[in-house]
Amino acid sequence: MMPCPMTFRVSPSVPNDAKRGITLLEVIISLGILSVGLASVVALIPAGGSQAKKAVIEDRRGAMAAAAMADVVTRGMLDQNRWIANPTPPTPPFLIDPLGGGFSVPRLTPITIRGITSAPVADEVFRSHDDLVYTLPDDETAPALAMFFPGPAKRMTEGLFSWLATLVPVEPGSPFYRLSVVEFYRRPAQPTLPFAFPLTATKTTADSYLEFSITSPMATDDFKSLFPVGSIVLCRDAATAVCEWRRVIMASPVVSGSAVTAAELTVDRAVPVNTASIYAIEGAVGLAERTVRLEEMSPWSQ
Numbered sequence: 001m002m003p004c005p006m007t008f009r010v011s012p013s014v015p016n017d018a019k020r021g022i023t024l025l026e027v028i029i030s031l032g033i034l035s036v037g038l039a040s041v042v043a044l045i046p047a048g049g050s051q052a053k054k055a056v057i058e059d060r061r062g063a064m065a066a067a068a069m070a071d072v073v074t075r076g077m078l079d080q081n082r083w084i085a086n087p088t089p090p091t092p093p094f095l096i097d098p099l100g101g102g103f104s105v106p107r108l109t110p111i112t113i114r115g116i117t118s119a120p121v122a123d124e125v126f127r128s129h130d131d132l133v134y135t136l137p138d139d140e141t142a143p144a145l146a147m148f149f150p151g152p153a154k155r156m157t158e159g160l161f162s163w164l165a166t167l168v169p170v171e172p173g174s175p176f177y178r179l180s181v182v183e184f185y186r187r188p189a190q191p192t193l194p195f196a197f198p199l200t201a202t203k204t205t206a207d208s209y210l211e212f213s214i215t216s217p218m219a220t221d222d223f224k225s226l227f228p229v230g231s232i233v234l235c236r237d238a239a240t241a242v243c244e245w246r247r248v249i250m251a252s253p254v255v256s257g258s259a260v261t262a263a264e265l266t267v268d269r270a271v272p273v274n275t276a277s278i279y280a281i282e283g284a285v286g287l288a289e290r291t292v293r294l295e296e297m298s299p300w301s302q
Contacts, residue, residue: 057285060161061183064128065288068163068181071125072096072292077113077165079295084112092177093243097164098122101189105196105236105279108166108243128161162187166234168243170291179292180245182232187283193218193226198277200262202238206270208249210235210278217259225282227251227265232284238276245287246271 076082077096085094090109097103098112099122116122133156134144147156162184167177197212218226227233231248246267254262265278 057185060128060130061185061286063130064161064163065181065183065286067128068126068165068183069179069288069290072165072179072181075113075116075125076295078167078292081295082114084114084117085109093166093168095164095166097126099126099162099187099189100164101187101191103164103191103195103279103281105234105243107236111167123159126162126164127159128163129155129157129159131158131160132156133158160186166243166245167292167294172240176291176293178244179290181288182245182281182284183286183288184281184283185285187281191282193222193282195226195279195281196277197263197280199275203271203273203275206273208246208267208270210265210267210271210275211262212265212278213262214260217256217261219258220253220255220260223251223253223260223263226280227263230285231280232287233265233267234279235271235275236277236279237272237274239274242272242274244272245289247287 072078080089083090083094087109090111093108094111095103095105095108096111096113098116098119100110104110116125133147135147136144148154149156164182164184166180166182168180170176170178194214194216197214200211200213203210214223227248229248229250231251232245233248234243234245236243246269248265249268250266252264253260254264
């Protein structure tokens with residue numbers, strides 16, 4: 001019997017130049033994906049900084065509002081015998097705003113408090129001094145150093161936050177008043193933007209929608225600066241002494257060419273019926289309100 005010859009299957013060898021690897025096209029695609037990811041991460045940095053800034057503003061203006069409410073009471077701003085006003089006696093509603101810089105509303109009587117008539121005292125009372133100024137030493141392990149004003153030992157602050165107050169009767173003839181504290185961030189000392197805007201039609205129903213015209217067309221950037229989301233506007237009744245503040249939820253400008261000629265606002269609460277105009281102050285970022293009663297002479301205060 002003849003032996004059967006053994007057979008072997010030999011796989012053909014693969015030449016070196018045919019082996020798979022990373023092609024140039026794959027590298028380009030990978031770089032494109034990486035670039036998109038890095039761009040997204042970089043875009044989050046300014047957004048995060050903006051949110052952090054908003055958080056700081058919300059925190060500091062809330063603390064300032066609580067302090068301002070206490071100052072109105074403890075510094076005797078509710079005591080009518082300490083008021084300086086024209087006419088005398090003044091008629092409500094009342095405005096306490098020594099840092100006003102030209103803010104004036106018809107039927108809103110400005111009040112000056114005795115003892116807070118000088119600019120330095122008014123600045124001390126109506127401006128927050130929590131935003132302290134520091135300097136960083138060359139040694140990164142050393143703590144930050146506080147800075148002081150020249151003269152008396154007083155910490156240096158940026159003074160970016162300030163406030164004003166209004167007192168409006170809860171209802172005609174009522175001894176109770178609504179104390180409103182409006183908080184500001186970077187309020188200009190001399191406002192250049194207009195602040196009075198007539199409504200297109202006097203309100204006949206109580207709702208939170210406002211439509212008004214801008215008699216002097218303003219730039220889009222100026223409109224955004226005056227009516228950012230969260231800003232505060234004052235609604236004034238056409239016939240009575242009703243003045244109420246509202247927070248802006250949405251602002252929609254009507255642009256003609258390159259200027260804003262009208263606008264529509266949505267606020268957080270219904271505005272008073274018969275509201276004929278609104279007033280906006282640049283830099284207003286918050287509002288705090290409570291019901292108070294004006295102080296009167298008594299055997300203990302004489």
